[in-house]
Structures are given as C-alpha cells and as structure tokens.
Amino acid sequence: MIGPGAPSPGPPPVGRIAETGRPRTGALRPNARGAHLVESLTMAKVLTPQSEDFPRWYQDVVAKAQLAENGPAKGQQVIRPSGFALWERMVDEMDARIKETGTENASFPLLIPESYFHREADHVEGFAPEVWMVTHGGGKELEEPLAVRPTSETIIGEYMAKWVKSYRDLPLQLNQWCNVMRYELRTRLFLRSSEFLWQEGHTVHSTYEEAHEFTLRILHDVYADFMETVLAMPVLRGIKTEAERFAGALNTFGCEALMRDGKALQMGTSHELGQNFSQAFDIQYLGSDGQQHHGWTTSWGTSTRMVGGLIMGHGDDSGLRVPPRLAPVQAHVMVVKDSDEVHSAARKVYEELKGDGVRTRLDTRGDVAFGRRAVDAELRGYPVRVEIGPRDLKNGEATLVRRIGGTKESVPLGMIAEAVATALDADQQSLYDEALERREALTADVSTVAEAIEVGQTGVARIPWEACGLDGEAEAAESGVTVRVLQRPDGTVPDGLDEAGLIAYLSRAY
C-alpha cells in the first residue's frame, strides 16, 4: 500500500511535521476534572508521512479520506461526497458573507462568444493559453467559436452594460457560484484542475474610491474573515505585484495561507478593474451631473482550491483535521460494541448533540471493526469522536476523543454535550493558533534577494520591496520563489503598488 516513496525533494520542511506523526502513547492518569485522560494510542499508519513525501501524503489523504479522484480526461476531478461536503460548508459560510455585503447571486452562461474576450487586450492575452473553445454544435462548425468560461468578466460586463443606465442603478453587485474551465498543463486534485467550482463576484461602482473600497471589503470582511474564523487559517493579505496581477486588472489583492510544507497557497483574490472593462464593454451611467460616465468594476473569486488549502494547512500524518466551525461532521458518535444498551445510550447522546445544533453523525456499524471505524474518522478529520462501549457505560461515561489535540478522556454521560461544545470551541482556536505559530516560525526577515531565495525555499521571507524590486522578483522566480503579496510595514494592505516603503513576502507557492 505504501510504497518506498521518492526521496524528499528538498530539505525536510520543518521539525514539527515529523513530530505530529510520532506515535503517542500514554498511561491512564487522572484529569483535573476527575476523569481519566489518556493520550492517543499509536495510530495505524495508513498515509505516507508528511516528512517523508508531502505531495505523496496529500494524494494519500485525498484518496483514503475519499475526497476526490481523477476524471477520465486530463486534469478532470471527481469530487466525492466527503470532499464535496467540505466545499458545501465553505459555500454556506461564504455565501452568507457575500450577501452581507449587499451582493446578489445570479447565473450567466457557461459558453461565451470568443469575440467578447478580444475586447479587453490584456484579458484576452492573459487567458488565451487556458481557454477551452467549443467549435462545433449540432454536428456543424459554429460561425463563431464559443469559449468555455475561464472566468466571466466579459459576459457579465456585457450584461452590466445593459442593466446600468443611471447612477441610481449603482452599485451593481453580482455573484455567481459555478464551474469554470481552464486548460492546465500540470494538474493536482483541488489545487489545479481543468474544471473547478468557484464563486466569482462582479460589481460596478460609480467612483474609483467606492470600487477600491469594495475590493478591499471583500478581501477583509468576506475572504480573510472566512478563512481565519471558519477555516482557522491565518492569511497574509496584501497587494499582488504586477507579475501576479489578474489579466486586465488595475490591482489585484490576495489572501495567502501557508501550507504545512512551507509553501504558500493563494486562497482568494479580489481585483479592482478600474475602467478597463467598463470601457471595453461600454458600461456607462448617466450621473446626477447629466453626463455619461464609465463605471468602475471589481471582480473577486475563491474556489474549490480552498479545500486543498484546508487539507495541506491543517492535515497531519493521520489525515485531515477539519476546524469545528467548518466540519460537516463535528461530532462522530460511535458505538464500540454491539449491544442494545450501547445502542440506546449512543442514540441518546446523538439526539442530544443534534438537539444542541452540533452536526453529528451516529456510527452504529456492527460489522466493521472498531479500529477501522476509528481510523476512518481520523482520516476524515472529524473534530471530536464520542465512543460508547460497555466499559464506558459501566461507569456511566463515554470516551471523548479529540482529533485536533489528539487526546482521549472519559466524561460522564450527563456532561458529554457540554464537553463536546467546549472541545469544539477550544479546538477551533488551537488549530488557528497552531497554524499561526507555524507560520511565524517559518517566516524570517531578510535584507537581500539571495537570502530571500534561501528562506523562501522552505518558508516565508520578508524583505523591503525596495531591496527586492522587479529584478529581485525575477531572480527569485528563477529559483521557484515568488513574491506572494506586498504589505505596508504595519501589516495593512496598500492602496496601490506605488506606495513607498512596502514589505514583500516571498516563498514558494502552489
């Protein structure tokens, strides 16, 4: 099952990775609350350890936790129920935040007339290599080829132009949840596939300032807030350099998270498009001054790539670790041995947790060995597991197993609901704290490009943008290290690339 594994491509990422995979054993000892506390027993090795081969570990998790697999054609992905449930939770949380900004959902066509792309020069140039084109329909060649959307600025721009007549129609804030396709040479489940699911928001505003503010509002209040409070992933927010900017945008802002192997992942981007698209698609409104004005547009997106980020940001050698607020299954109530008493006690706990609003799953499978079910739950990263067997019942207890901290403890049946709630809260926080600590430990201040390249190989280098510059950026890129974002010295997000004194964050990235 587990092959020899290729030798690690570079130096071992970080010491703490190996540490998380270390089998933990411990004897029973009294807890402060009088319950017994025992650390996790040695767990079955079902995955390639992260320290041995991180990419292999990723593939193993995706396969063993049954998250997704490849489709029949190059780069396609099939998202299985366990993986899709994670995405659905992301959609729920994100959608609420998007609507909170006053944005409404809509749906636009999958196929876009090729000519639309040619109206914005940078846009067409930037996307040309990734566009799939439909040339035939009904057995005949089409008069005009239709592009399978790689993103929808053009077709939405066409309709915005139609819908925006007056300053009273602004701002116009639209979002769609859909699939997009991009031809990709190198693909990886969730992280880069030829087809993926995402949300793309598109807005028109009457002024530059308003559009600019909105771009940043999405970055902070929707994206970063979701990633930090729900995904428990600290993100670096900042502005992208010209090299990383969206094709056709004035400025691109992004949220970057650090994976456990020290590489960064762009989790979401928000673009201010200036008047580039409003001019190309003639999005004009009549102002209160009686004059026609071009609108100012924005676009912003997050995708199923976040599922990959979640896996690589939190997962350990036993599988996924899903933050409680996101988890489709927060509590896994597990019957340890088949008996009527055990079943009814487990059902009672299940009903109680469900009644408290905890997303709970009851596992009464009597024909699957305990170990297998425990390992499955760990692979899928259920935050807490409540094990109920004859031994627990004899003491009027259940066993609470926490995936994130890796502890087991016996809790009186009457206190299970409270203990679960406490654990879910605490573990959400500890997962975030752990990720933040890891990032800080992997981040170093440097003053030369050479140092930035060195640090960036295994972590994040922080360097004054003046000391790096476009030449340094290009030089670092030769070694696979890129500028992820630029920030102000105080950590806030710059309004533009022309600000003086910006700080650059460099690392390798997915």
Next chain:
RNA sequence: CGGGACGUGGCGCAGCUUGGUAGCGCACCCGCUUUGGGAGCGGGGGGUCGCAGGUUCAAAUCCUGUCGUCCCGACCA
C-alpha cells in the same frame, strides 16, 4: 510545453533483462468466530497486462506511436 519516472483485477505491486496461455498483498463476496485502534480461519468472484500499430509460430515481455498519471521547471484559482 521542456526534463525525469511510471501505466499489469478497485488500490499497491511482482513478472519484462533471457517472448511460451498472468501472480501476490489489500479491498470485495459467502460461512463461522470476532468487534476498546485498520480482526482470524476457511471458501469464492474479478484482469484480452492504458490504447494503436509492428516484429514473431507465439508479445504483459521486443520495436514505434499515442493517451494518461506522478515529480521538477515555465503558466495559473
């Protein structure tokens, strides 16, 4: 698209060098015993060896092409 590796039951692999009618582990099905960390024993089903050509009496094995996967690089959510 450049460099490297690899395609053999669902998954992981052996067999290939030296052509001769396809094997192992896991998973799956049945039975019994089991269930507190991937259970044991017994029985059973499943593969035209990625695909297409070629060489040969004979191809998983040799040759050519092609498609796909993984790693590294260029491009990107």
